[in-house]
Amino acid sequence: MPALAHVLLAALRDHGAREIFGIPGDFVLPLFKVIEESRILPAVTLSHEPAVGFAADAAARYHGGLGVAVVTYGAGAFNLVNSVAGAYAERSPVVVIAGAPGARERVSGFLLHHQARTVDTQLAVFKEITCDQAVLSDPATAPAQIARVLRSAKEMSLPVYLEFPRDMVDVEAEPVVPLPPRRADQDALGECVEEILGRIARAERPVIVVDVEIRRYGVEDRIAALARKLGLPLVTTFMGRGLLDQADDVVAGTYLGAAGNPAITALVEDADLVLMLGVILSDTNFALSNRAPDPRRMILAASREVQIGHHVYRDMPLGDLIDALDDRATPRAAPADRVRQRSAYPRGLVADSNPIAPSDIATAINDMFDRHGRMPMTADIGDCLFTAMEIDNTALAAPGYYAGMGFGVPAGIGVAATGLRPLILVGDGAFQMTGWELGNCRRYGLDPIVVLFNNCSWEMLRVFQPESRFNDLDDWHYADIAKSIGGVGERVTTRAELVAALERAVERRGQFSLVEVMLPRGKTSDTLARFVAGFKSARERMAG
Numbered sequence: 001m002p003a004l005a006h007v008l009l010a011a012l013r014d015h016g017a018r019e020i021f022g023i024p025g026d027f028v029l030p031l032f033k034v035i036e037e038s039r040i041l042p043a044v045t046l047s048h049e050p051a052v053g054f055a056a057d058a059a060a061r062y063h064g065g066l067g068v069a070v071v072t073y074g075a076g077a078f079n080l081v082n083s084v085a086g087a088y089a090e091r092s093p094v095v096v097i098a099g100a101p102g103a104r105e106r107v108s109g110f111l112l113h114h115q116a117r118t119v120d121t122q123l124a125v126f127k128e129i130t131c132d133q134a135v136l137s138d139p140a141t142a143p144a145q146i147a148r149v150l151r152s153a154k155e156m157s158l159p160v161y162l163e164f165p166r167d168m169v170d171v172e173a174e175p176v177v178p179l180p181p182r183r184a185d186q187d188a189l190g191e192c193v194e195e196i197l198g199r200i201a202r203a204e205r206p207v208i209v210v211d212v213e214i215r216r217y218g219v220e221d222r223i224a225a226l227a228r229k230l231g232l233p234l235v236t237t238f239m240g241r242g243l244l245d246q247a248d249d250v251v252a253g254t255y256l257g258a259a260g261n262p263a264i265t266a267l268v269e270d271a272d273l274v275l276m277l278g279v280i281l282s283d284t285n286f287a288l289s290n291r292a293p294d295p296r297r298m299i300l301a302a303s304r305e306v307q308i309g310h311h312v313y314r315d316m317p318l319g320d321l322i323d324a325l326d327d328r329a330t331p332r333a334a335p336a337d338r339v340r341q342r343s344a345y346p347r348g349l350v351a352d353s354n355p356i357a358p359s360d361i362a363t364a365i366n367d368m369f370d371r372h373g374r375m376p377m378t379a380d381i382g383d384c385l386f387t388a389m390e391i392d393n394t395a396l397a398a399p400g401y402y403a404g405m406g407f408g409v410p411a412g413i414g415v416a417a418t419g420l421r422p423l424i425l426v427g428d429g430a431f432q433m434t435g436w437e438l439g440n441c442r443r444y445g446l447d448p449i450v451v452l453f454n455n456c457s458w459e460m461l462r463v464f465q466p467e468s469r470f471n472d473l474d475d476w477h478y479a480d481i482a483k484s485i486g487g488v489g490e491r492v493t494t495r496a497e498l499v500a501a502l503e504r505a506v507e508r509r510g511q512f513s514l515v516e517v518m519l520p521r522g523k524t525s526d527t528l529a530r531f532v533a534g535f536k537s538a539r540e541r542m543a544g
């Protein structure tokens with residue numbers, strides 16, 4: 001019989017993991033030895049556990065499998081909490097594998113190093129931010145526990161937690177037998193589909209709104225085909241930006257409420273039926289709606305449930321629902337007056353000696369994509385994410401709902417580890433948190449392109465509270481630092497320099513490229529300016 005560590009690694013691979021991100025410690029040294037020597041999954045070690053979580057999260061978002069984060073007990077695992085919380089909020093299936101004391105240590109009578117309150121405090125904390133957990137302390141039950149927990153991660157598209165006591169690594173165990181996926185009840189599915197198609201047939205201005213779950217469950221192509229068949233316009237949410245990036249004929253744009261393209265906003269807010277597929281009903285997606293979500297005109301298929309009006313169908317996997325809708329839907333032409341809009345994205349930046357504004361970065365990137373092809377993107381929180389709304393609809397992983405800083409660069413490293421070459425958008429404040437992880441690129445031959453919005457400011461906070469001087473950050477000259485951590489940095493202050501530096505970055509391979517864009521404090525992207533105006537008027541309406 002194989003050792004439990006091999007059983008676990010093989011099960012992770014068989015359930016869709018493609019790589020492991022982690023930082024070892026004495027409670028997981030034996031496991032890391034097996035990871036490195038078995039080569040069942042490639043492993044990427046980073047410098048700080050928050051980055052491990054962000055990288056595993058983003059890798060899962062891009063390859064559609066499971067993200068895996070392996071950390072030591074206590075100090076390592078607690079460092080991981082925020083990025084796993086963000087993965088939970090944004091429905092990303094990260095498998096946390098945390099080391100733990102062995103059986104004899106637990107009853108040694110000593111307080112153990114890395115222990116917080118009790119030996120089980122770590123498990124208690126992760127119960128709050130994962131959908132399933134197991135402690136692998138018994139080789140007889142461990143394979144079944146692993147099968148159950150990994151199926152939960154895939155079915156719920158949420159993080160899970162496996163605690164691996166360090167005395168269990170070499171214990172023999174049976175291989176994991178994957179559990180069959182739980183499908184929808186066919187009668188319930190039929191009834192649900194008939195009700196949805198009936199609502200669509202009676203609607204005069206139906207619209208589809210999609211969000212991140214359609215990628216998590218791998219149904220983007222099937223939804224594009226359904227939208228074409230039903231002749232329905234389709235928009236993404238703010239968080240869902242970059243979805244259906246291969247279906248330009250289907251996606252009208254991104255719904256941003258009062259801050260968005262008025263024609264796209266009207267598509268959603270004037271609709272008499274809003275079919276929401278995989279949507280997270282969050283404030284960042286809908287806070288600027290001029291019209292609150294109304295159950296009477298809304299169908300919400302998310303989290304394995306379908307809510308129609310005020311009733312709910314449970315245990316309804318999104319993939320089953322989409323397949324059944326496609327099977328039973330009869331083709332209908334898009335009404336002439338609702339010929340699909342297509343958002344226009346700014347192009348043709350004049351490469352002159354003018355200073356750079358955030359929206360110029362979007363224009364320069366659109367031009368670069370036209371010349372060299374679109375790149376997968378990651379973005380951090382800050383004006384860089386709002387600027388990303390002005391970049392053509394390319395694949396994007398960003399904390400658009402959880403809104404935790406520090407995601408952008410480690411997420412880009414995670415995406416690069418899957419074999420893609422990402423474009424990373426990050427502000428100076430967020431870069432100060434996790435940007436240094438770029439120093440790990442050389443070891444793994446990764447060469448992402450990083451566009452750093454350096455306004456020497458926590459600008460997103462300044463737009464809401466301009467009087468506070470704590471928003472003034474110092475200028476760290478990030479481009480100068482790039483060389484010492486294995487990359488090439490260029491600091492640009494004019495639009496001509498920006499265009500040239502991006503060209504050099506695209507051509508440069510084998511090293512990360514950091515384009516540090518100097519921006520004035522107080523100047524934001526057009527999209528963020530509209531968001532702030534929308535939030536302020538919404539706040540005045542509520543106060544009034």
Ligand SMILES: Cc1ncc(Cc2c([C@H](C)O)sc(CCOP(=O)(O)OP(=O)(O)O)c2C)c(N)n1
Nearest residue numbers: 382383403404405427428429430457458459460
């Ligand atoms: C981990 C973490 N800490 C704090 C915040 C609050 C916060 C923002 C959100 C509102 O919560 S936006 C922002 C400033 C971002 O600065 P920078 O990266 O330079 O981007 P920009 O200058 O474009 O704003 C902070 C501190 C956060 N979202 N996440």
Ligand SMILES: [Mg+2]
Nearest residue numbers: 427428429457
């Ligand atoms: Mg900033």
